[in-house]
Amino acid sequence: MSPRSDQQNEVLRTESRARIIAAALRLFGSQGYEATSVRAIAEAAGVAQGLMYRHFSGKEALLQAIFAQSIADVRESFAIAAAGRPDQSPVERIVRTALALVQERRDFWRLSYGVRMQASVLRALGGALPDWTAEIRATLEQALRASGSAQPTVDAALLFASIDGVAQHYVLDPKGYPLQAVTEALVARFK
Amino acid sequence: MSPRSDQQNEVLRTESRARIIAAALRLFGSQGYEATSVRAIAEAAGVAQGLMYRHFSGKEALLQAIFAQSIADVRESFAIAAAGRPDQSPVERIVRTALALVQERRDFWRLSYGVRMQASVLRALGGALPDWTAEIRATLEQALRASGSAQPTVDAALLFASIDGVAQHYVLDPKGYPLQAVTEALVARFK
Amino acid sequence: MSPRSDQQNEVLRTESRARIIAAALRLFGSQGYEATSVRAIAEAAGVAQGLMYRHFSGKEALLQAIFAQSIADVRESFAIAAAGRPDQSPVERIVRTALALVQERRDFWRLSYGVRMQASVLRALGGALPDWTAEIRATLEQALRASGSAQPTVDAALLFASIDGVAQHYVLDPKGYPLQAVTEALVARFK
Amino acid sequence: MSPRSDQQNEVLRTESRARIIAAALRLFGSQGYEATSVRAIAEAAGVAQGLMYRHFSGKEALLQAIFAQSIADVRESFAIAAAGRPDQSPVERIVRTALALVQERRDFWRLSYGVRMQASVLRALGGALPDWTAEIRATLEQALRASGSAQPTVDAALLFASIDGVAQHYVLDPKGYPLQAVTEALVARFK
DNA sequence: GATGAATGAGATTTCATTCAT
DNA sequence: TATGAATGAAATCTCATTCAT
Numbered sequence: 032m033s034p035r036s037d038q039q040n041e042v043l044r045t046e047s048r049a050r051i052i053a054a055a056l057r058l059f060g061s062q063g064y065e066a067t068s069v070r071a072i073a074e075a076a077g078v079a080q081g082l083m084y085r086h087f088s089g090k091e092a093l094l095q096a097i098f099a100q101s102i103a104d105v106r107e108s109f110a111i112a113a114a115g116r117p118d119q120s121p122v123e124r125i126v127r128t129a130l131a132l133v134q135e136r137r138d139f140w141r142l143s144y145g146v147r148m149q150a151s152v153l154r155a156l157g158g159a160l161p162d163w164t165a166e167i168r169a170t171l172e173q174a175l176r177a178s179g180s181a182q183p184t185v186d187a188a189l190l191f192a193s194i195d196g197v198a199q200h201y202v203l204d205p206k207g208y209p210l211q212a213v214t215e216a217l218v219a220r221f222k
Numbered sequence: 223m224s225p226r227s228d229q230q231n232e233v234l235r236t237e238s239r240a241r242i243i244a245a246a247l248r249l250f251g252s253q254g255y256e257a258t259s260v261r262a263i264a265e266a267a268g269v270a271q272g273l274m275y276r277h278f279s280g281k282e283a284l285l286q287a288i289f290a291q292s293i294a295d296v297r298e299s300f301a302i303a304a305a306g307r308p309d310q311s312p313v314e315r316i317v318r319t320a321l322a323l324v325q326e327r328r329d330f331w332r333l334s335y336g337v338r339m340q341a342s343v344l345r346a347l348g349g350a351l352p353d354w355t356a357e358i359r360a361t362l363e364q365a366l367r368a369s370g371s372a373q374p375t376v377d378a379a380l381l382f383a384s385i386d387g388v389a390q391h392y393v394l395d396p397k398g399y400p401l402q403a404v405t406e407a408l409v410a411r412f413k
Numbered sequence: 414m415s416p417r418s419d420q421q422n423e424v425l426r427t428e429s430r431a432r433i434i435a436a437a438l439r440l441f442g443s444q445g446y447e448a449t450s451v452r453a454i455a456e457a458a459g460v461a462q463g464l465m466y467r468h469f470s471g472k473e474a475l476l477q478a479i480f481a482q483s484i485a486d487v488r489e490s491f492a493i494a495a496a497g498r499p500d501q502s503p504v505e506r507i508v509r510t511a512l513a514l515v516q517e518r519r520d521f522w523r524l525s526y527g528v529r530m531q532a533s534v535l536r537a538l539g540g541a542l543p544d545w546t547a548e549i550r551a552t553l554e555q556a557l558r559a560s561g562s563a564q565p566t567v568d569a570a571l572l573f574a575s576i577d578g579v580a581q582h583y584v585l586d587p588k589g590y591p592l593q594a595v596t597e598a599l600v601a602r603f604k
Numbered sequence: 605m606s607p608r609s610d611q612q613n614e615v616l617r618t619e620s621r622a623r624i625i626a627a628a629l630r631l632f633g634s635q636g637y638e639a640t641s642v643r644a645i646a647e648a649a650g651v652a653q654g655l656m657y658r659h660f661s662g663k664e665a666l667l668q669a670i671f672a673q674s675i676a677d678v679r680e681s682f683a684i685a686a687a688g689r690p691d692q693s694p695v696e697r698i699v700r701t702a703l704a705l706v707q708e709r710r711d712f713w714r715l716s717y718g719v720r721m722q723a724s725v726l727r728a729l730g731g732a733l734p735d736w737t738a739e740i741r742a743t744l745e746q747a748l749r750a751s752g753s754a755q756p757t758v759d760a761a762l763l764f765a766s767i768d769g770v771a772q773h774y775v776l777d778p779k780g781y782p783l784q785a786v787t788e789a790l791v792a793r794f795k
Numbered sequence: 796g797a798t799g800a801a802t803g804a805g806a807t808t809t810c811a812t813t814c815a816t
Numbered sequence: 817t818a819t820g821a822a823t824g825a826a827a828t829c830t831c832a833t834t835c836a837t
Binding site: 231234235238264269270271272273276 | 798
């Protein structure tokens with residue numbers, strides 16, 4: 032009864048959505064959220080401007096969707112990667128995995144670092160970013176406690192900040208930054 | 223035509239300029255550069271919108287002026303503060319001074335962290351931010367070399383990232399963040 | 414290619430058309446023509462957006478179709494209802510029948526009153542509305558002449574305006590308006 | 605201290621505002637509220653599009669301002685005109701004054717009749733229109749009671765509807781409508 | 796030196812309409 | 817016949833900037 036089958040429609044929709052998200056992530060990451068226009072996203076995605084609004088209720092909703100998906104992706108990748116190295120200590124595994132993921136998903140991290148100081152944008156994200164941050168801090172604290180840290184809460188705050196700082200400096204200048212060497216140095220200091 | 227003396231005019235001008243910069247720094251820091259309108263800055267500064275254009279050629283030039291002045295201020299404060307503690311090692315002095323300055327100039331740091339991922343904004347700043355970054359890194363490297371670090375370049379990159387990360391986490395949640403304890407932990411690990 | 418007979422197709426077509434007209438009339442009447450989107454009509458009718466374009470060449474043509482059909486319906490109902498009361502004078506019959514029909518077809522009257530001040534919409538209707546209006550006025554004039562009115566043209570204009578005004582006030586607040594009493598008062602004054 | 609004096613600014617603002625309101629009233633009246641774009645209003649007023657937003661928070665607020673001002677104007681004109689004819693009965697004065705005002709302010713009445721069936725637009729007006737309507741009805745009722753009407757409430761409803769209907773038919777075709785004659789006929793029937 | 800009314804380019808968003816199936 | 821994803825023109829609105837005084 033339907034002219035295009037439901038399956039065909041599903042494929043079309045999914046592909047459009049993915050293209051829009053990919054283009055938006057790229058542009059948001061490189062130019063910033065506010066500096067990226069919906070028109071630019073549509074052009075980069077190769078679709079009409081209006082199409083975005085059939086997938087997302089607006090620019091903010093698109094940002095939310097990107098965060099929701101990226102956070103889910105990163106969490107999953109993290110779980111898989113971290114589980115694979117039983118020879119490393121928990122702290123070492125976390126550090127190495129986190130910094131490897133930053134390499135893989137540079138655009139998302141740029142975006143994330145770019146929006147986290149902007150009240151208006153953060154508001155649009157609801158509590159997604161703070162919640163995630165708290166979760167990471169808790170994981171680090173647990174790992175440090177297991178490693179015999181005397182003050183795991185403070186050490187977790189410091190380690191988290193260090194990872195975050197390294198990630199950010201790397202993302203600002205991926206080609207010039209000695210990520211491997213810095214990773215080793217960081218692991219060495221927190222082992 | 224003007225009944226005011228040149229000197230009086232000069233004072234007025236300087237005061238207006240300072241008020242505009244202060245208002246802009248506050249708003250840029252809390253809302254982000256793009257999300258802050260010139261109108262909002264003028265209102266917060268208690269001047270007319272047009273006045274900004276008699277002091278700066280545009281919004282971008284205002285941002286540049288803020289950076290130029292803030293960087294100069296921070297550099298000066300840094301020199302003074304660091305010189306005052308001959309009892310501490312160079313590395314310790316830098317860490318403590320840097321994190322103390324972050325507390326003093328939260329708005330500037332928020333702004334700085336907020337724009338550094340935005341290509342368009344960075345472009346407006348010319349090389350000011352990268353240059354400054356390089357300078358800090360070099361200072362750290364020198365201090366670490368003096369402390370006998372085996373690989374001062376890598377250690378400087380790590381220490382810089384750690385300070386930056388701590389500063390950023392603090393700035394994101396000044397009330398909740400245990401800055402003192404984290405500062406001590408950081409000093410301890412790099413002494 | 415189609416397994417359905419021509420007759421079945423014809424039934425489907427007629428049903429779709431009727432549902433679209435009904436939904437459009439309801440929405441146009443309650444929200445206004447411009448404020449009603451084609452998408453909303455399709456949703457209310459339970460069909461796909463594109464289907465409207467297989468029945469009508471566009472939104473304007475749909476409006477024309479609604480008017481054409483509604484005018485025909487009202488005319489027919491009017492003829493039947495008016496013919497049935499030989500005990501009443503022609504003027505009384507017209508007044509009572511008209512106000513009874515307004516109750517029956519509130520949505521159409523709302524729509525009609527809503528669009529009649531809008532040049533662009535009127536243009537789309539061609540001369541349908543003015544023609545109909547002239548026809549009603551002529552009928553009233555004839556009835557008033559039969560009733561012995563001294564100036565049937567002017568009296569027809571006044572009576573028409575009064576009926577129209579009552580109808581409109583009723584349609585604006587169907588529950589609160591004392592339509593019966595006002596109808597009696599109107600009949601009394603023009604008998 | 606101010607470059608243009610406050611008075612000059614006041615004049616500029618007031619003139620712009622008046623031009624925008626006049627242009628909007630004209631276009632809303634002839635094309636309808638929804639069919640009139642802000643761009644068209646600005647062009648007709650001879651100002652830039654953005655200027656409207658420095659006087660009104662949006663298109664809806666402009667509509668509200670037009671209604672507020674027009675209702676105030678009409679109320680005032682009404683009071684003056686009605687007071688001037690002690691030789692006429694209250695009912696006669698009201699009818700004659702109302703229909704004279706419709707001639708004077710055709711655009712406003714067209715607009716008023718055009719929006720009163722549109723839920724979305726009415727909502728924007730808050731209760732202004734219903735409140736005004738109720739006020740008129742009450743005035744009519746009082747006048748009819750003074751004239752010795754047996755059922756003043758119903759008679760007021762009928763008279764109001766008749767005036768409204770005549771006004772609307774006149775406004776739809778000002779040149780062809782025999783307003784004077786119909787006014788006389790209406791006065792005669794309700795005296 | 797300072798003001799704020801005015802401008803107009805460009806942003807986000809809506810929606811009538813098309814078209815492959 | 818019917819579907820609904822996709823289009824793109826046009827709408828409302830924002831905001832950096834200009835300019836007369």
